[in-house]
Amino acid sequence: MTTPRDPVGTRDRILDALETLLLDKGMSQVTLENVAAAAGVSKGGLLYHFKSKDALLAGLLRRLGERADEQVRGVVAQGKSVAEWYLQAPHPDNETDALELALYQSMLAAMRTVDAPADAGDESDRALTEILDAWKTALDNEIPDPVQSEIVRLVGDGVYLRALLGMPPIEPDLYRRVVDRLLKQR
Template identity: 35%
Template sequence: MSARDKVLDAFEELLVVEGARATTLDAVAARAEVSKGGLLYHFRSKEALVEGLLERLTALAAADTEAMAADPRGPSAYYVDTSVADGSPLDRTLVAAAGLAQDANVRARETLHEVHRGWFRLILEEVGDRAVARAIVLLGDGLYYNAVLAGSIASDDVAGTEPQDRAELLEVVALLKQQARR
């Protein structure tokens, strides 16, 4: 792992665990176990760290969008089936970027919107109906939201974190796609 990635990982972890206000350059350097000078060599400011994280998110989302487009079940099934908090690099980076967006970071909000628009476009191309595409996206988003909350407030019967829960939701996706074809 490069020193740059180590610093970005530390920044990401601080965002997820402690929130945007805890992400001082000193805190990031300490978490990454590099000197502040080492951090500044790769990222001249906190804004540069944010840009680095958002570039990472864009790259991870592009790879996810490619996988989504190539899934033989279709983008809709892929989106819902993978809408779980799994601790993957994409998952961690999404949560970190969401923390920045909640802290009123405009670039983070724009990047998250663009990522989401990419997923929505693929689903819309597949189903051909904006309302059905929106329903599928919201189904996946709700699943993700409840998966993130499963350890805190979401009840087990609603969380949808188990494979059989996703299988049931994929049946709903199939019905929605069928409805859109009519």
């Protein structure tokens, strides 16, 4: 995101560098110095945007949330089902859907942050909670039965995790029948 004070998108460059470090090398290599170097900014430049490592990780999670919120808004604007969207597996090979690919990459990177020390701070935890709450709210707004909404969320989480782990997809016809049965119970 660019701002008048940040016309070249330094904040996004920093988050992109963090994402790349997480994906390529893991949490053990995420230091403020390494992220700044990978982003091509000084450590002071990084600290201008993110006051700590926890704030940096929270920034990555918040950007993930923004990307997911953008997708949910798009689904709703097109009159499509949020539940159907939530139950879809990510498509990392689909280069025509840049937003989906960006979300997929961000989710993979975010999962790598679970290696952060438990005392890393509360800001990252709050950011992740906000993302999960937003997705739950979107499903709850569409599905009036809270139990059914929770079942859809849990199945969607499992489908997404399966894809993120690189497991083979479920046979498409069988999966379509699973989704149909699940959503017919609404």
